[in-house]
Amino acid sequence: MTSLYIHIPFCNRICTYCDFNKFLIKNQPVDTYIDCLIKELSTIPTDIDTLFIGGGTPTALNDQQLERLLKFIAQQFKIQQEFSMEANPDELTAAKIMIMKKYGVNRLSLGVQTFDNDLLKLLGRTHEEEDIRRAVDTAKALDIESVSIDLMYHLPTQSLEQVKLDLEKALALDIDHISSYSLILEPKTQFYNQYRKGMLQLPDETLAAEMYDYTIRRLAISAFQQYEISNFAKPGHESEHNKVYWQNREYYGAGAGSHGYVNGERYYNIAPVPHYIKAVQLGNAVKETHKVTREESMEEFMFLGLRMNEGISRWDFLQRYGTRIEKIFGDVLTKLEASELIVVTEDRIYMTAAGRMIGNDVFEEFLLSI
Structure with missing residues (x-):
């Protein structure tokens, strides 16, 4: 479902x-x-x-x-x-x-x-x-x-x-x-x-x-x-x-300008109402699709999941990506934990109150392409 x-x-x-x-x-x-x-x-x-x-x-x-x-x-x-x-x-x-x-x-x-x-x-x-x-x-x-x-x-x-x-x-x-x-x-x-x-x-x-x-x-x-x-x-x-x-799970989107995320692919519907209507009548309202790479998915898993107070599950990361979280983000986790912006436990990783105050700065640390 x-x-x-x-x-x-x-x-x-x-x-x-x-x-x-x-x-x-x-x-x-x-x-x-x-x-x-x-x-x-x-x-x-x-x-x-x-x-x-x-x-x-x-x-x-x-x-x-x-x-x-x-x-x-x-x-x-x-x-x-x-x-x-x-x-x-x-x-x-x-x-x-x-x-x-x-x-x-x-x-x-x-x-x-x-x-x-x-x-x-x-x-x-x-x-x-x-x-x-x-x-x-x-x-x-x-x-x-x-x-x-x-x-x-x-x-x-x-x-x-x-x-x-x-x-x-x-x-x-x-x-x-x-x-x-x-x-x-x-x-x-x-x-x-x-x-x-x-x-x-x-x-x-x-x-x-x-x-x-x-x-x-x-x-x-x-x-x-x-x-x-x-x-x-x-x-x-x-x-x-x-x-x-926030848990980076998949969902459908319907309507003009809506977004969806299905089978590892993000899609974006046509936004202007007359163009959306015409596209649906012709059979497909999707304007653009993007296949989410493994790297992008891992980034999103981290910075979306860390928005929640409960943070992210190490086990979920391992199940999704077949590798331990430290192998991908070890240096970042060490840096942020030393700055008291995140807490790293045996099971979960979550932001501190100080981390939530500067959440966007914390999230940027998990962008692998930077």
């Missing part, structure tokens, strides 16, 4: 920081897109461990479009474990939640980002603080098993006090999972263009580190346990789908 990611590339509004494959939904051929998505999904094996519908904004679909897609998924796939769906708080109506529940969605991931209404406007979000509370309360009242929220820090004009307040407001909600991400300025986003023109000021990196450190310390004394660099969960509510990525 494996996992599946489905991409819905439509939004009612484009956020200023977002670089995902997305398009304003107005005047888009949404129904034809769903036709093609269903056609593509029909080619994927039906036994699925985890399924995640992301975007874009899946809740930008109207009730009829959402039900048609979810009904097909429920009929087509045997989902063994986790069925997640992204949602915008202001679009998450009771009717949409009931449709999701009817067809097996058991985990919702809400794009909250912040509770500060002024910052939400700056981010281009369409919701306000009161929408967040309503969405969570409604989802729980309708028996969605697990509710997660995304938060962001290192935002323009954001202070440490605002981050603290966001966390307190999150902890006051009946939620099960928190993802907390630092803003990254990605090319081709509105924020990136504003920054290059000198029109956008970000908190300095020292303050960003303080924000991250406070997040870890505050959630450590709550019901949430950190299990990955940016993710915290109550017991039993870790994101099983995202763990597929």
Whole structure:
């Protein structure tokens, strides 16, 4: 069995920081897109461990479009474990939640980002603080098993006090999972263009580190346990789908601009919606494939696995690659352990708290081509 990611590339509004494959939904051929998505999904094996519908904004679909897609998924796939769906708080109506529940969605991931209404406007979000509370309360009242929220820090004009307040407001909600991400300025986003023109000021990196450190310390004394660099969960509510990525396991991707990793090969679907539709109608939406080399796979195994607090298993590495981890990364492990950035035990290797603070620097050490 494996996992599946489905991409819905439509939004009612484009956020200023977002670089995902997305398009304003107005005047888009949404129904034809769903036709093609269903056609593509029909080619994927039906036994699925985890399924995640992301975007874009899946809740930008109207009730009829959402039900048609979810009904097909429920009929087509045997989902063994986790069925997640992204949602915008202001679009998450009771009717949409009931449709999701009817067809097996058991985990919702809400794009909250912040509770500060002024910052939400700056981010281009369409919701306000009161929408967040309503969405969570409604989802729980309708028996969605697990509710997660995304938060962001290192935002323009954001202070440490605002981050603290966001966390307190999150902890006051009946939620099960928190993802907390630092803003990254990605090319081709509105924020990136504003920054290059000198029109956008970000908190300095020292303050960003303080924000991250406070997040870890505050959630450590709550019901949430950190299990990955940016993710915290109550017991039993870790994101099983995202763990597929961090454990470098294979998965299918469907939809415009989606990625997949199957039989040692990564593939990338055509991104523009009209081109995706035409490609599916002609029989194949894949734009590009890449055969992952053994060296690349070992690199990914290390820097993805080390994102998790539990780290990586020496036995898993030996099973996958037929060689001991020290034979490939011995010098790196010795260096990082001496710097107290990782811990090396008989069974596992994992990052220390200090290592997680500079995770990207640690990960770069495992790039064999450098």
